[in-house]
Amino acid sequence: MVKESALEWLLQGDQPSIKYLALTTLLDKPERDEEVASSRRAIPTKGWAAEILSKQRKGGWWEAKDRLYQPKYVSTNWMLLVISDLGPTRSDPRIERACSLWLRSFAKSDGGFGPDGSKSSHLCTAGNTARALVKLGYADHPKVRSAFEWMVENSAEKGGWSCFGSGRNLDSWEPMSAFAVYPRQQWTRGMKQVVENGAEFFLERKLHIQGDHYEPWYRFHYPVHYYYDLLVGLDFLTSLGYGGDRRLGHAIDVLKKKRDPGGRWNLDAVHPDVEGRMAEWFMNHPKRAPTPFALEEVGKPSKMITLRALQVLKRLDGVSRQ
Numbered sequence: 001m002v003k004e005s006a007l008e009w010l011l012q013g014d015q016p017s018i019k020y021l022a023l024t025t026l027l028d029k030p031e032r033d034e035e036v037a038s039s040r041r042a043i044p045t046k047g048w049a050a051e052i053l054s055k056q057r058k059g060g061w062w063e064a065k066d067r068l069y070q071p072k073y074v075s076t077n078w079m080l081l082v083i084s085d086l087g088p089t090r091s092d093p094r095i096e097r098a099c100s101l102w103l104r105s106f107a108k109s110d111g112g113f114g115p116d117g118s119k120s121s122h123l124c125t126a127g128n129t130a131r132a133l134v135k136l137g138y139a140d141h142p143k144v145r146s147a148f149e150w151m152v153e154n155s156a157e158k159g160g161w162s163c164f165g166s167g168r169n170l171d172s173w174e175p176m177s178a179f180a181v182y183p184r185q186q187w188t189r190g191m192k193q194v195v196e197n198g199a200e201f202f203l204e205r206k207l208h209i210q211g212d213h214y215e216p217w218y219r220f221h222y223p224v225h226y227y228y229d230l231l232v233g234l235d236f237l238t239s240l241g242y243g244g245d246r247r248l249g250h251a252i253d254v255l256k257k258k259r260d261p262g263g264r265w266n267l268d269a270v271h272p273d274v275e276g277r278m279a280e281w282f283m284n285h286p287k288r289a290p291t292p293f294a295l296e297e298v299g300k301p302s303k304m305i306t307l308r309a310l311q312v313l314k315r316l317d318g319v320s321r322q
Contacts, residue, residue: 016039043088044088049087081224090138123161159197219272265305
């Protein structure tokens with residue numbers, strides 16, 4: 001059950017995106033509900049989405065028209081990934097302009113998505129871009145459809161993906177999150193199989209068993225971007241219908257232990273790999289180091305993390321009632 005104080009906190013009017021998503025995903029309010037409709041209308045004018053959109057250039061981009069991926073994490077690619085989590089869609093002309101640029105720049109001849117300037121698709125980029133475009137209203141776009149087919153073709157036969165060329169790994173989670181939001185009626189037999197294989201890959205590792213203990217996976221973070229953590233894994237696996245699998249037990253225990261007495265969860269990190277692999281890479285490539293971007297303060301209760309955690313628990317509760 002959702003603790004009332006946490007739910008009331010999410011339903012406050014300061015962040016209409018969070019209120020809209022809490023009403024629709026936690027309370028199952030329909031779009032026609034007056035409070036839902038009012039919250040959705042407020043998203044482009046108040047709160048995080050409005051702040052991000054206010055910095056958009058008239059042509060539809062952030063930072064630079066010809067560099068949508070750089071600089072991290074404040075250019076067009078990253079802004080659209082965050083916006084896609086906040087409820088707006090292509091019905092807003094500003095988002096349509098940005099997505100048109102994004103599609104033209106990132107769609108590759110091999111069928112997937114890759115950063116501007118690259119000749120071929122890249123797994124992390126393909127998964128993130130496809131997921132965000134579906135949420136922004138582009139599920140029927142032919143280049144989005146092609147990207148999902150590309151992810152099927154580039155999956156490992158035994159399940160999972162390799163984003164860094166080092167073999168299958170838990171960090172290569174983006175395709176699973178993309179399929180989690182892709183309408184089921186548009187899945188092919190190949191898509192169904194690749195999701196089943198991918199789910200087994202994560203489940204047999206209990207969302208965390210891959211080499212030595214890796215602390216960044218225990219830091220709940222936002223924006224998600226291309227970083228994995230246990231909440232990321234729980235989110236896409238429960239969305240895909242695997243909430244009843246016992247192998248989620250370790251991750252669920254971690255999730256529940258992180259809940260504070262008021263029923264909320266803190267933002268543990270903005271980018272959790274503060275001393276890990278990516279941090280080391282950026283130290284060696286300082287010109288490509290990211291520009292920090294955050295919606296909330298690290299170490300404080302987070303509406304983004306709390307919303308996602310409660311969505312996971314709601315799906316788990318639904319499984320237990322079946």
